Amino acid sequence: MAERTATVASxxxxxxxxxxxxxxxxxxxxxxxxxxxxxxxxxxASILGVISLGINQGDEITLAAxxxxxxxxxxxxxxxxxxxxxx
Amino acid sequence: MSSSTLSxxxxxxxxxxxSILRMPEPLPEPSDAASSSTPDAEKxxxxxxxxxxxxxxxxxxxxxxxxxxxxxxxxxxxxxxPTLRDDVNARIDGGKTAERAVFEAFAxxxxxLVSMGGxxxxxxxxxxxxxxxxxxxxxxxxxxxxxxxxxxFILVARDLAPADTALLDLEKxxxxxxxxxxxxxxxxxxxxxxxxxxxxGVAGALDLAxxxxxxxxxxxxxxxxxxxxxxRSAAEATRADRAAAQDxxxxxxxxxxxxxxxxxxxxxxxxxxxEAIEKGAEGVGLFRTEFLFLDSDKAPTVAExxxxxxxxxxxxxxxxxxxxxxxxxxxKPLSFLNDAPEENPALGLRGLRALRQSEPxxxxxxxxxxxxxxxxxxxxxxxxxxxxxVEETRYFTRLARxxxxxxxxxxxxxxxxxxxxxxxxxxxxxxSIGTNDLTQYTxxxxxxxxxxxxxxxPWHPAVLKLVGEVGKAGAALGKPVGICGEAAADPLxxxxxxxxxxxxxxxxxAALGDVRAELARFTLEEARRFAELALSANSAVEARVAVLDxxxxxxxxxxxxx
Numbered sequence: 060m061a062e063r064t065a066t067v068a069s070x071x072x073x074x075x076x077x078x079x080x081x082x083x084x085x086x087x088x089x090x091x092x093x094x095x096x097x098x099x100x101x102x103x104a105s106i107l108g109v110i111s112l113g114i115n116q117g118d119e120i121t122l123a124a125x126x127x128x129x130x131x132x133x134x135x136x137x138x139x140x141x142x143x144x145x146x
Numbered sequence: 147m148s149s150s151t152l153s154x155x156x157x158x159x160x161x162x163x164x165s166i167l168r169m170p171e172p173l174p175e176p177s178d179a180a181s182s183s184t185p186d187a188e189k190x191x192x193x194x195x196x197x198x199x200x201x202x203x204x205x206x207x208x209x210x211x212x213x214x215x216x217x218x219x220x221x222x223x224x225x226x227x228p229t230l231r232d233d234v235n236a237r238i239d240g241g242k243t244a245e246r247a248v249f250e251a252f253a254x255x256x257x258x259l260v261s262m263g264g265x266x267x268x269x270x271x272x273x274x275x276x277x278x279x280x281x282x283x284x285x286x287x288x289x290x291x292x293x294x295x296x297x298x299f300i301l302v303a304r305d306l307a308p309a310d311t312a313l314l315d316l317e318k319x320x321x322x323x324x325x326x327x328x329x330x331x332x333x334x335x336x337x338x339x340x341x342x343x344x345x346x347g348v349a350g351a352l353d354l355a356x357x358x359x360x361x362x363x364x365x366x367x368x369x370x371x372x373x374x375x376x377x378r379s380a381a382e383a384t385r386a387d388r389a390a391a392q393d394x395x396x397x398x399x400x401x402x403x404x405x406x407x408x409x410x411x412x413x414x415x416x417x418x419x420x421e422a423i424e425k426g427a428e429g430v431g432l433f434r435t436e437f438l439f440l441d442s443d444k445a446p447t448v449a450e451x452x453x454x455x456x457x458x459x460x461x462x463x464x465x466x467x468x469x470x471x472x473x474x475x476x477x478k479p480l481s482f483l484n485d486a487p488e489e490n491p492a493l494g495l496r497g498l499r500a501l502r503q504s505e506p507x508x509x510x511x512x513x514x515x516x517x518x519x520x521x522x523x524x525x526x527x528x529x530x531x532x533x534x535x536v537e538e539t540r541y542f543t544r545l546a547r548x549x550x551x552x553x554x555x556x557x558x559x560x561x562x563x564x565x566x567x568x569x570x571x572x573x574x575x576x577x578s579i580g581t582n583d584l585t586q587y588t589x590x591x592x593x594x595x596x597x598x599x600x601x602x603x604p605w606h607p608a609v610l611k612l613v614g615e616v617g618k619a620g621a622a623l624g625k626p627v628g629i630c631g632e633a634a635a636d637p638l639x640x641x642x643x644x645x646x647x648x649x650x651x652x653x654x655x656a657a658l659g660d661v662r663a664e665l666a667r668f669t670l671e672e673a674r675r676f677a678e679l680a681l682s683a684n685s686a687v688e689a690r691v692a693v694l695d696x697x698x699x700x701x702x703x704x705x706x707x708x
Contacts, residue, residue: 074269076216082223105229106220107255110269113262 156364160343169303176245252277396426429466431652451514459522473531497532516550559583564612567619581631603686604633617647637664645677
């Protein structure tokens with residue numbers, strides 16, 4: 060099980076365009092990725108799940124995945140999250 | 147075949163002939179009857195429609211491009227959402243039809259987002275839209291939302307939401323007709339900005355059917371249904387005449403007797419500078435500064451602001467540029483200014499009231515404007531938003547002068563300020579009337595609330611009377627009185643406002659040509675006579691009709707046959 064913790068950089072948090080880019084990357088990986096903020100975890104390929112976590116700029120989130128390519132997939136997802144996509 | 151007419155409030159001076167396309171009605175809620183098919187068959191239908199809808203939304207996004215593409219891409223992911231699909235399947239297993247299961251699954255997510263409030267709550271509209279599209283696909287009916295045919299059309303709708311107008315193909319839309327909404331509704335503002343022929347508040351327009359031929363004439367606010375050949379050719383001739391009249395050479399605004407009425411542009415950023423200059427704006431009558439502050443959780447620094455103001459001032463050497471200090475409040479919240487929830491944001495801590503509570507922000511802004519003004523040739527004026535009292539006027543004027551602003555003034559949007567305009571103008575350099583808010587406060591009708599939109603009409607004699615008070619005070623004291631609301635963009639109303647004492651008019655750049663042409667048709671004496679007519683009317687509709695009648699025959703206005 061690979062895991063990463065990251066701090067969200069986008070000014071609007073993980074909503075709208077940043078959320079789309081993130082979900083797109085998760086879907087493209089074909090892996091089952093779990094996104095956790097605080098006590099709540101959701102399927103990271105679900106844009107409604109991601110939006111419903113209400114993730115704002117500066118929030119700390121955790122990503123977890125299993126299977127082949129999990130490490131590199133998580134690295135690229137962390138990059139999306141730690142880049143300010145609204146800039 | 148005989149024609150009939152419908153009437154409403156016309157926006158601008160355009161005329162269009164074309165065929166109707168109606169905005170599809172929202173779908174009824176799918177019935178909760180048990181499915182007569184097997185769960186597996188229902189699931190296949192649901193999955194197919196979710197996928198088809200996602201593909202359709204994505205295609206529309208590709209065509210729309212820009213900001214709309216991002217919004218639609220997110221909507222496509224909503225239709226493909228794996229968690230949502232699991233929920234749909236579970237509901238189908240419980241005996242629901244695919245339509246009902248989709249409807250309920252989206253509704254559950256929507257309620258969750260609404261309960262989170264704020265930005266999440268706004269996404270609920272996106273979810274509703276996707277839900278409706280999937281259910282429409284399942285039921286084999288037209289998808290709701292703006293139609294996207296490949297031929298020109300005249301759109302009939304109740305009212306258009308911002309999300310609809312973002313997707314409107316401006317190449318194809320010849321005119322807009324709405325049943326709801328007044329002259330400051332979102333549809334009207336869009337129409338004015340993009341120069342689309344529009345008539346809003348047309349009762350009975352929903353009886354028009356797809357394919358009906360109509361003439362839409364914004365000047366009289368008339369929709370002629372099934373026009374005769376004569377009416378069609380008269381309309382064509384009118385269109386040509388007006389196009390010729392529009393060819394009034396770009397230049398300073400003036401009345402027929404030569405009285406100069408400077409025509410200025412309303413700008414919300416420096417993006418539309420080029421358009422404003424090209425349309426002959428003689429300066430900027432309202433430069434909104436909110437864009438510098440939105441999307442940020444702290445105010446920009448003096449240096450950051452100074453750079454933006456410089457870009458604006460540089461474009462208007464020797465011309466007037468009126469900058470409005472930050473106008474925020476609970477309706478346009480900025481966390482660092484006022485994020486306390488209010489029951490009545492329009493009556494709350496907004497405009498100058500909010501700035502005064504955070505005086506360092508106001509000081510920084512005035513300092514940045516004054517320093518940018520010092521290094522450029524533009525004639526920079528600065529005004530405070532939402533001023534209600536003489537005391538507030540004195541406060542702002544003193545502070546602005548102290549920080550180096552040469553010409554401070556106030557916006558008159560509150561009836562109290564209009565009624566005491568003689569005292570307010572005695573203490574500051576100029577007044578600019580914000581007719582949108584002045585109308586909202588005079589008629590006590592929330593301008594964002596559709597159910598009271600019919601009250602939001604700046605032609606109302608009560609509003610005009612207040613404008614007249616400010617005009618009189620300005621004339622007595624020799625102080626300029628500008629207009630910077632949507633009212634100035636209505637060509638005939640612009641003439642009335644001048645008759646009431648307005649000395650300059652500021653509007654969206656797209657409206658400059660029409661207003662310039664209309665002003666040139668009348669003398670100051672005529673404008674004053676129109677103002678008297680409007681003031682003595684009992685309602686906004688009566689005022690408009692009275693002035694329209696007075697303005698038409700005696701001046702040989704090109705008119706369609708009746």
